[in-house]
Amino acid sequence: MPNLDICFSPDLLSLYDLRGRIAVVVDILRATSSIVTALAQGVTHLVPVETLAECRALAADNYLTAAERDGVQAEGVDLGNSPFGYLDGVVPVQGRCVAITTTNGTRAMHLSRAADEVVVGAFLNLGAVADFLRQQGKDVVVVCAGWKGHFCLEDTLFGGALAARLAQDFDITSSDATLAALDLWEKASPNVAAYLLKSAHVRRLNRLEAHKDMEFCVHQDEYNLVPVWRNGEIVKL
Amino acid sequence: MPNLDICFSPDLLSLYDLRGRIAVVVDILRATSSIVTALAQGVTHLVPVETLAECRALAADNYLTAAERDGVQAEGVDLGNSPFGYLDGVVPVQGRCVAITTTNGTRAMHLSRAADEVVVGAFLNLGAVADFLRQQGKDVVVVCAGWKGHFCLEDTLFGGALAARLAQDFDITSSDATLAALDLWEKASPNVAAYLLKSAHVRRLNRLEAHKDMEFCVHQDEYNLVPVWRNGEIVKL
Numbered sequence: 001m002p003n004l005d006i007c008f009s010p011d012l013l014s015l016y017d018l019r020g021r022i023a024v025v026v027d028i029l030r031a032t033s034s035i036v037t038a039l040a041q042g043v044t045h046l047v048p049v050e051t052l053a054e055c056r057a058l059a060a061d062n063y064l065t066a067a068e069r070d071g072v073q074a075e076g077v078d079l080g081n082s083p084f085g086y087l088d089g090v091v092p093v094q095g096r097c098v099a100i101t102t103t104n105g106t107r108a109m110h111l112s113r114a115a116d117e118v119v120v121g122a123f124l125n126l127g128a129v130a131d132f133l134r135q136q137g138k139d140v141v142v143v144c145a146g147w148k149g150h151f152c153l154e155d156t157l158f159g160g161a162l163a164a165r166l167a168q169d170f171d172i173t174s175s176d177a178t179l180a181a182l183d184l185w186e187k188a189s190p191n192v193a194a195y196l197l198k199s200a201h202v203r204r205l206n207r208l209e210a211h212k213d214m215e216f217c218v219h220q221d222e223y224n225l226v227p228v229w230r231n232g233e234i235v236k237l
Numbered sequence: 238m239p240n241l242d243i244c245f246s247p248d249l250l251s252l253y254d255l256r257g258r259i260a261v262v263v264d265i266l267r268a269t270s271s272i273v274t275a276l277a278q279g280v281t282h283l284v285p286v287e288t289l290a291e292c293r294a295l296a297a298d299n300y301l302t303a304a305e306r307d308g309v310q311a312e313g314v315d316l317g318n319s320p321f322g323y324l325d326g327v328v329p330v331q332g333r334c335v336a337i338t339t340t341n342g343t344r345a346m347h348l349s350r351a352a353d354e355v356v357v358g359a360f361l362n363l364g365a366v367a368d369f370l371r372q373q374g375k376d377v378v379v380v381c382a383g384w385k386g387h388f389c390l391e392d393t394l395f396g397g398a399l400a401a402r403l404a405q406d407f408d409i410t411s412s413d414a415t416l417a418a419l420d421l422w423e424k425a426s427p428n429v430a431a432y433l434l435k436s437a438h439v440r441r442l443n444r445l446e447a448h449k450d451m452e453f454c455v456h457q458d459e460y461n462l463v464p465v466w467r468n469g470e471i472v473k474l
Contacts, residue, residue: 011252015386147413149249150413151413151417175387177388180390180421183424
């Protein structure tokens with residue numbers, strides 16, 4: 001039976017051998033939630049880049065640019081890090097490609113590149129990711145983007161929710177991180193948005209827009225798609 | 238109000254500025270539980286060293302030697318890592334000093350040395366540590382020794398238990414790590430030993446001796462003493 005482990009911070013990834021495994025990168029607030037939403041709204045592919053300069057440079061190649069630093073949309077780019085940027089119609093996204101950089105999510109993806117496959121996970125596509133992992137049957141490491149290297153609740157809850165969905169098909173008991181995430185998910189799952197109101201990151205983004213985003217980002221199974229990062233591009237499988 | 242944060246792995250310590258703060262190093266199974274027990278049984282001081290060679294070298298200076306690697310007593314030393322080594326009378330410890338090296342605990346202490354004070358915490362001296370921290374009134378970081386850098390349940394539960402004891406006097410809500418530890422502690426506290434039977438580390442040490450150790454190590458407030466690491470020696474305050 002394949003194993004499901006959870007890495008609570010990109011800064012702990014050196015402890016994991018990702019070769020032969022699938023990495024599920026998660027940054028619920030809000031990078032991976034936005035990527036899933038973007039692909040659902042007809043974006044053709046996204047290129048995650050580490051710096052604002054790289055992001056802006058891709059505008060010349062007809063990319064839309066999406067960038068956030070410390071939770072706020074960066075200057076001189078088309079989109080921030082809110083999934084509603086792909087939903088509200090202000091910037092038409094259908095058929096476009098997007099260059100994206102975020103505080104934590106992009107870094108987590110780049111540090112996961114040794115994996116056989118890098119999958120983008122969010123509550124919005126939880127069931128689709130679970131189905132994909134079941135079909136593949138390989139060991140899985142959920143890579144929590146965290147907040148500047150620190151443990152964060154929302155990404156951990158995703159790990160717990162994914163482990164709960166895969167309980168019949170994966171070994172979810174051999175790592176303490178997975179056991180802890182399952183217990184936290186059990187506590188939070190009756191009302192994830194209410195639970196997350198206490199989290200440091202949600203309080204950091206304590207604005208109306210952020211709460212609206214958070215409530216959207218904890219919806220499960222809104223989109224039936226699996227984004228993978230291949231040859232530098234995030235595409236829908 | 239001072240802040241209480243929890244660092245889930247020594248490998249994440251670079252994210253924390255320990256200057257001006259108190260570090261509470263915890264390795265429930267079993268280094269810090271054994272250190273507290275040793276001082277309670279009349280050991281004058283302990284010297285934590287990183288290598289077996291350093292540990293054995295101190296035998297020439299009339300130190301008792303205590304060493305464990307991967308959960309098993311190392312060869313050619315007086316004591317392993319079980320607190321019962323200081324209780325069973327096989328090796329007389331009263332009035333002796335001890336050189337100690339363990340897989341995770343020693344490393345966590347050495348990486349915490351930037352702190353104003355390095356305190357040794359365990360369930361066995363939980364109340365004494367809480368009282369000391371309340372008197373000091375400084376910011377606190379609980380440093381979980383973990384298992385070879387990985388998150389582990391038992392050290393996290395100690396962090397949650399300490400946060401619960403200090404809820405009136407410290408800010409225990411501004412880090413997600415502390416919030417998670419509190420929720421896990423709430424779940425585990427009715428029967429900590431039963432809860433830990435599922436943990437990876439306890440199953441790794443799945444032997445009669447280890448279970449006996451584990452049940453002892455989760456006793457709260459067995460000893461009213463606070464070990465601190467000063468000038469290379471762990472002494473009773």
